Amino acid sequence: xxxxxxxxxxxxxxxxxxxxxxxxxxxxxxxxxxxxxxxxxxxxxxxxxxxxxxxxxxxxxxxxxxxxxxxxxxxxxxxxxxxxxxxxxxxxxxxxxxxxxxxxxxxxxxxxxxxxxxxxxxxxxxxxxxxxxxxxxxxxxxxxxxxxxxxxxxxxxxxxxxxxxxxxxxxxxxxxxxxxxxxxxxxxxxxxxxxxxxxxxxxxxxxxxxxxxxxxxxxxxxxxxxxxxxxxxxxxxxxxxxxxxxxxxxxxxxxxxxxxxxxxxxxxxxxxxxxxxxxxxxxxxxxxxxxxxxxxxxxxxxxxxxxxxxxxxxxxxxxxxxxxxxxxxxxxxxxxxxxxxxxxxxxxxxxxxxxxxxxxxxxxxxxxxxxxxxxxxxxxxxxxxxxxx
Amino acid sequence: xxxxxxxxxxxxxxxxxxxxxxxxxxxxxxxxxxxxxxxxxxxxxxxxxxxxxxxxxxxxxxxxxxxxxxxxxxxxxxxxxxxxxxxxxxxxxxxxxxxxxxxxxxxxxxxxxxxxxxxxxxxxxxxxxxxxxxxxxxxxxxxxxxxxxxxxxxxxxxxxxxxxxxxxxxxxxxxxxxxxxxxxxxxxxxxxxxxxxxxxxxxxxxxxxxxxxxxxxxxxxx
Numbered sequence: 045x046x047x048x049x050x051x052x053x054x055x056x057x058x059x060x061x062x063x064x065x066x067x068x069x070x071x072x073x074x075x076x077x078x079x080x081x082x083x084x085x086x087x088x089x090x091x092x093x094x095x096x097x098x099x100x101x102x103x104x105x106x107x108x109x110x111x112x113x114x115x116x117x118x119x120x121x122x123x124x125x126x127x128x129x130x131x132x133x134x135x136x137x138x139x140x141x142x143x144x145x146x147x148x149x150x151x152x153x154x155x156x157x158x159x160x161x162x163x164x165x166x167x168x169x170x171x172x173x174x175x176x177x178x179x180x181x182x183x184x185x186x187x188x189x190x191x192x193x194x195x196x197x198x199x200x201x202x203x204x205x206x207x208x209x210x211x212x213x214x215x216x217x218x219x220x221x222x223x224x225x226x227x228x229x230x231x232x233x234x235x236x237x238x239x240x241x242x243x244x245x246x247x248x249x250x251x252x253x254x255x256x257x258x259x260x261x262x263x264x265x266x267x268x269x270x271x272x273x274x275x276x277x278x279x280x281x282x283x284x285x286x287x288x289x290x291x292x293x294x295x296x297x298x299x300x301x302x303x304x305x306x307x308x309x310x311x312x313x314x315x316x317x318x319x320x321x322x323x324x325x326x327x328x329x330x331x332x333x334x335x336x337x338x339x340x341x342x343x344x345x346x347x348x349x350x351x352x353x354x355x356x357x358x359x360x361x362x363x364x365x366x367x368x369x370x371x372x373x374x375x376x377x378x379x380x381x382x383x384x385x386x387x388x389x390x391x392x393x394x395x396x397x398x399x400x401x402x403x404x405x406x407x408x409x410x411x412x413x414x415x416x417x418x419x420x421x422x423x424x425x426x427x428x429x430x431x432x433x
Numbered sequence: 434x435x436x437x438x439x440x441x442x443x444x445x446x447x448x449x450x451x452x453x454x455x456x457x458x459x460x461x462x463x464x465x466x467x468x469x470x471x472x473x474x475x476x477x478x479x480x481x482x483x484x485x486x487x488x489x490x491x492x493x494x495x496x497x498x499x500x501x502x503x504x505x506x507x508x509x510x511x512x513x514x515x516x517x518x519x520x521x522x523x524x525x526x527x528x529x530x531x532x533x534x535x536x537x538x539x540x541x542x543x544x545x546x547x548x549x550x551x552x553x554x555x556x557x558x559x560x561x562x563x564x565x566x567x568x569x570x571x572x573x574x575x576x577x578x579x580x581x582x583x584x585x586x587x588x589x590x591x592x593x594x595x596x597x598x599x600x601x602x603x604x605x606x607x608x609x610x611x612x613x614x615x616x617x618x619x620x621x622x623x624x625x626x627x628x629x630x631x632x633x634x635x636x637x638x639x640x641x642x643x644x645x646x647x648x649x650x651x652x653x654x655x
Contacts, residue, residue, distance in 0.1 A: 129462070163590055166489040173497025177469070180501070184462065184508050192508065199505040203498060210493075223590055 059158045060146045067145055070347075071292040076106045078351045085355040114285040122278050126185040133182025134279060134286035140171040141293035147171075148300045149226050151310045151336035152324045157226060165223045168301065169210060172256070175294055176202040179258075179265065182287070183275035194274025197362065198265035201255060204369040205262075209252035211377035212245040215384040216305050219399065229309035233320040239306045241402035243409065244380045246306040248373050250349075253298040255369070257291060260354035264362055299346035300339075307342055310335035441481060448474035461507045465500060472496045486590045 076091065080102070083090025095105025121130065147164050149157040161167055176198060183195020216238050217223065220231040232238055239246050255262040266274030276287050303309060312319040319338070324331035360368070384402065391398035451470040458464040472495045479488035522528075570576055597605050627635075 126462075129466075161485070163485045163489050166486065166493065166590070170489045170492035170497060173493055176497075176501055177504075180504050180508070181462075181466075184504075196505060196508060199501050199508075203501050203505075206497060 056146065056158050059156075063145055063148075063150060063158060064142065067293065067296055068289075070296065071289060072107050072111065074292055074295075074347060075110060075288075076104065077348075078354075079106075081348065081351050082355050085352070111285070114282050117281040119281040119283065120278075122187060124187045125278065126187065129181045129185035130278075131283075133178050133185055134283040134290075135178070136181060137175040137178030137290035137294075138286055140175045141290045141297065144168050144171050144297045145293075147225075148297070149229065149304070149309065150300075150339055151332050152321050153226055155329075155332050156310075156336055160224075160226065163223045164225050165213065165217075165228075165301075165305075168297070169213075172294060172297060173202075173206055175290065178287070178290065179275050182279065183265075186275075186278035188278050190271045190273075191275050191277045194265040194271050194277070197271075198258060198275060201258070201262065201264065201365065201369075204366060205252045205255035205373075208248050208369065208373035208377045209256055211374065211381060212242075212248040212252065213305060214377075214381050215242045215245045218381070218384050218388050219402075225304045225309070229304055229311060230321050232308040233311035233313040233318075234316045235397075235399050236314055236403065237306065237308045240406060241399040242306065242380070242384070243403075243406035244376060246302075248377050248380070249302060249306065251368075251373065253302065254350070254353060255365070257295050257298060257350075259295070259350055261357040261360050262365060263359060264365060267359060269359075295347065295350055296343065299343045299350075302346050303339065303342040309342075310339040312338055437481065441478070444474050444477045444481075448478070462504065465503050465507055468503070469496055469500050472500065486593050 080090040080092075090103070091106045092103040094103050094109045095101075096103075098105065121127070146158040147161060147168050151157075153160070179198045179202075180195045183191040183193075183198065186192075216228065219238065219241060220228045222228060222231075228238075254260075258265050264274075265271075266276065268274075271277070276284055279287065310324070311321060313323075319334070321335075324335045327334065383405070384398075387398045387401050387405075390396075391401070448471050451467045451474065454467040455464045455471065458467060472491060476488040476491040476496070479485075479491055569578070
């Protein structure tokens with residue numbers, strides 16, 4: 045077999061398939077994890093029965109039972125739906141959601157990096173931004189007012205939160221000077237996790253990625269108390285499962301981005317000490333697997349955070365959602381970009397580490413916010429006590 | 434036939450066919466979807482020319498942002514059944530004439546060797562200059578700062594950024610100003626004063642401030 049064919053086609057394809065299968069197993073398992081964890085948080089049991097006959101504990105067989113149920117259920121197509129768009133709806137979001145998995149580095153290169161694109165991050169953003177078409181199309185093609193409302197809400201929400209989502213990354217790009225995720229991760233290992241100098245950006249990214257995936261405080265497109273089930277009201281069986289699959293896949297993608305951009309990816313190092321890429325590569329294949337395990341662990345933490353948010357926060361009202369996006373997130377992201385740019389430029393001129401200054405500034409912002417949040421409340425409580433006494 | 438030419442032929446054909454379908458479809462949603470397909474094909478063509486950055490931005494901005502808004506508006510108005518109009522409007526002769534004129538203009542502009550490929554190799558496209566101040570020690574012992582220009586082969590995004598923020602800074606800023614003016618205009622046109630009856634009908638929760646804000650005000654006045 046010719047060498048370039050092996051290097052550029054066969055080998056990336058094998059790596060992509062392995063990564064893809066692992067991710068899909070995680071997606072299937074996440075469904076069970078989510079229901080069990082929600083049960084735990086809400087003081088109930090969750091699915092704990094399936095598989096008892098075969099000696100499988102904790103209802104783990106639910107992971108297999110759910111897909112079987114989806115495949116075997118009756119596939120209902122509304123008679124007055126727009127047929128082509130109705131079929132395309134669930135399939136369109138799957139393409140970008142799966143394609144993105146070949147752009148994410150899961151561990152130390154070259155073994156765990158599927159493809160190395162020098163505008164990788166931008167391409168990931170571009171692909172994830174096209175995921176909304178399926179939802180809009182599905183909502184419109186169902187010929188159902190609730191579905192249409194869900195699709196429209198989703199379109200407005202995705203476009204609004206795409207902006208802070210992208211802007212929050214710009215600060216990281218300015219610090220690291222590259223669109224390449226591998227470079228960004230190595231930079232964090234040799235300096236400090238971007239979480240600290242880019243604290244505000246990390247917070248905006250966390251909020252925006254929740255909104256991008258239509259997850260619960262921001263799940264207005266499928267708000268069951270208002271829109272029945274939103275854009276997927278008319279979908280059943282495997283078509284509905286496709287929507288679920290796309291949603292959970294893009295959740296994992298966003299968690300991978302969060303980890304790579306702000307939490308050091310597969311490395312566990314600060315200022316070049318600890319498990320950097322070089323150290324992991326020195327350990328051979330074991331180091332590679334260790335790096336991948338660190339990466340997956342970090343991603344899992346954020347997946348659990350998604351569920352935690354879902355169990356904790358009440359749903360926003362739509363005007364509140366728009367206010368939060370346009371009046372708070374975008375100005376905050378722009379301010380973050382301006383400050384980061386100025387500090388990086390000054391650092392280049394006067395030879396100091398911009399990260400250190402920004403980290404201190406981030407800590408100061410947290411302290412000030414806590415002070416602002418706590419002070420008037422304390423005063424109010426005090427005033428009430430005085431008036432009662 | 435080289436593989437590149439083959440890919441160009443396929444993608445180019447799809448792009449042209451899709452853009453013809455955009456204007457010939459009866460349903461506006463279908464038109465919008467074919468326009469999306471055209472954008473994606475053009476992005477592939479950009480990547481083939483070695484402009485990965487422009488290709489990615491093409492998908493991000495046009496496919497991810499603008500087309501979503503198009504679809505949003507089309508669905509909000511929800512024109513599903515159009516009255517049976519003629520496929521061609523009354524002005525088709527004039528339209529064809531203008532289209533032909535523009536086509537001839539482009540064909541004469543994009544001649545190979547004239548405007549086509551102003552930069553001979555993609556190595557040159559990727560090389561940028563970085564400017565940096567460097568402290569230089571003079572022979573008499575004083576230290577002065579000197580601007581140093583260093584050429585380097587960089588990525589696609591750096592090349593675009595260098596071009597935008599050095600040679601083409603003024604056009605870039607003028608374009609951004611135009612966009613700002615357009616946005617303000619859209620807001621002015623879209624915003625209207627509510628009549629007295631409409632103002633009465635605003636639900637109370639829309640006007641109410643949040644509880645925390647009340648508490649803060651209370652605490653501040655106390």
